[in-house]
Amino acid sequence: MARLLLLLEHKENARLLYEWLSEKYEVIFPGEPQRLGDSFDLGILDGPALDRLAGMVAARKKGEEPLFLPFLLVTSRQNVGFVTRHLWRTIDEIILTPIEKVELLARVEILLRARRHSVEAENRYFALANSSPVGVAIFQDEQIVFANEIFRQLHHEVLGAGKAEKVSKLLLAAYPPGGKTSEMGYRMELETKTGTRWLQCSDREITYRGRPATLRVVMDITQDILYEHELKQLSQRILDAQEQERRHIALELHDQIGQMLTAIKIGLQAVARTAESLPQTTAQQLEASIQTTEKALQQVRSLSLNLRPSMLDDLGLLPTLRWYIDQQARQSSLPIRLQTNLSDSRLSSTIETVCFRVIQEAITNALRHAQATQIMVSLYQEKDWLIVTIADNGTGFDVKAASQQATEGHSMGLVGMRERVVMAGGSFQIESSPQQGTTIHARFPLDIALPTYSMKETKS
Ligand SMILES: Nc1ncnc2c1ncn2[C@@H]1O[C@H](COP(=O)(O)OP(=O)(O)OP(=O)(O)O)[C@@H](O)[C@H]1O
Numbered sequence: 001m002a003r004l005l006l007l008l009e010h011k012e013n014a015r016l017l018y019e020w021l022s023e024k025y026e027v028i029f030p031g032e033p034q035r036l037g038d039s040f041d042l043g044i045l046d047g048p049a050l051d052r053l054a055g056m057v058a059a060r061k062k063g064e065e066p067l068f069l070p071f072l073l074v075t076s077r078q079n080v081g082f083v084t085r086h087l088w089r090t091i092d093e094i095i096l097t098p099i100e101k102v103e104l105l106a107r108v109e110i111l112l113r114a115r116r117h118s119v120e121a122e123n124r125y126f127a128l129a130n131s132s133p134v135g136v137a138i139f140q141d142e143q144i145v146f147a148n149e150i151f152r153q154l155h156h157e158v159l160g161a162g163k164a165e166k167v168s169k170l171l172l173a174a175y176p177p178g179g180k181t182s183e184m185g186y187r188m189e190l191e192t193k194t195g196t197r198w199l200q201c202s203d204r205e206i207t208y209r210g211r212p213a214t215l216r217v218v219m220d221i222t223q224d225i226l227y228e229h230e231l232k233q234l235s236q237r238i239l240d241a242q243e244q245e246r247r248h249i250a251l252e253l254h255d256q257i258g259q260m261l262t263a264i265k266i267g268l269q270a271v272a273r274t275a276e277s278l279p280q281t282t283a284q285q286l287e288a289s290i291q292t293t294e295k296a297l298q299q300v301r302s303l304s305l306n307l308r309p310s311m312l313d314d315l316g317l318l319p320t321l322r323w324y325i326d327q328q329a330r331q332s333s334l335p336i337r338l339q340t341n342l343s344d345s346r347l348s349s350t351i352e353t354v355c356f357r358v359i360q361e362a363i364t365n366a367l368r369h370a371q372a373t374q375i376m377v378s379l380y381q382e383k384d385w386l387i388v389t390i391a392d393n394g395t396g397f398d399v400k401a402a403s404q405q406a407t408e409g410h411s412m413g414l415v416g417m418r419e420r421v422v423m424a425g426g427s428f429q430i431e432s433s434p435q436q437g438t439t440i441h442a443r444f445p446l447d448i449a450l451p452t453y454s455m456k457e458t459k460s
């Protein structure tokens with residue numbers, strides 16, 4: 001049953017209203033001294049009462065927000081100026097004296113309906129928050145004034161604390177609300193008894209019960225972070241293994257096949273020295289075989305160097321790049337330029353390998369797909385960053401479509417480049433548009449500790 005608070009100084013009116021309204025509603029009078037602390041759904045007052053209590057009424061209305069707490073003023077026709085000052089600020093509706101019973105009941109009912117709608121809306125909001133699969137809480141005046149079930153569970157679990165107030169205190173200390181509003185939200189790391197937990201949070205400034213508050217939505221993403229971490233480690237291991245395998249094959253090619261081909265060539269050359277005693281056709285065949293062997297030797301060498309130039313381990317990035325670019329430029333008859341402010345001093349083996357592989361793939365792509373007439377590689381150190389760009393003036397391509405195809409497994413190059421750079425803590429970007437060519441940008445922080453590619457052979 002709706003509860004009405006009567007604040008009428010006019011005794012006769014008070015008696016009359018009580019008589020009419022108590023048939024249908026619970027009607028109460030404020031205790032002494034007059035306070036508006038009781039709970040009620042509609043306040044009815046007259047001019048003198050409003051004059052005295054205007055401040056309290058305004059505060060009480062504000063304190064109830066977002067709920068609507070209506071006040072009805074009983075006044076005479078002469079008091080229009082007074083009413084205008086108060087309407088909407090403190091009072092929501094008026095009824096003129098002499099009071100008509102039907103009119104009074106109609107106005108009371110309308111105001112109570114408005115009140116009911118606002119209560120229902122707030123209940124729906126809380127029901128929604130409580131059935132949400134993510135944690136929802138409202139922070140106000142350094143307290144948690146609302147927390148849904150998931151939020152409470154999350155923080156009991158996360159903090160391992162028993163009492164709600166303790167959790168609330170720990171939480172406020174751990175991540176005070178405010179100042180961190182962003183579309184994407186932010187990640188919080190919480191140290192708990194059972195280890196580190198990660199929370200994805202998002203804060204919004206709202207008005208709650210008439211005052212500023214922070215609405216926080218929280219998701220436990222610890223498991224996702226752990227998977228992400230495992231996945232990164234796995235990718236790192238795959239890249240590591242790939243480098244080792246390439247190095248191994250490169251060495252085998254160079255040391256085994258290369259040596260054998262050299263031996264064959266030396267043998268053939270020894271036979272050729274006795275050419276005078278050989279028939280002319282045999283001597284010609286012999287010379288052709290020596291040349292074929294020489295070609296095979298060159299190919300084995302080039303294959304081995306492309307797989308993993310031992311130069312990269314022995315001399316470092318810059319000499320290897322100079323050699324590689326020179327070799328590619330000669331083979332393709334294209335000008336490939338290298339600009340750099342790096343000295344020949346060594347970088348970490350991870351950065352050297354990643355840079356070399358990215359530049360190698362970008363040049364290969366430019367030669368294979370771009371029909372470019374020139375390629376420019378630049379490698380600059382700016383403070384603690386290494387900035388690499390590879391630009392061609394070729395056909396360009398649809399980066400979005402190619403990246404999509406690449407992630408579906410149609411190609412390895414673009415995905416591999418990005419993955420290597422990100423793994424080394426860097427960022428990667430491709431700029432390309434039709435007929436404007438393609439530029440690959442990669443940046444690496446030089447000062448962070450990185451896992452290094454182990455260059456030792458794995459023992460089997
Ligand atoms: N510099 C470039 N200019 C024009 N098109 C390019 C360039 N780089 C890449 N592409 C386009 O993007 C596609 C994907 O490149 P990606 O390197 O992933 O694969 P790929 O070179 O075809 O094969 P691989 O897996 O051997 O590298 C290419 O097939 C090509 O169409």
Ligand SMILES: [Mg+2]
Pocket residue numbers: 361364365411412413414
């Ligand atoms: Mg490629």
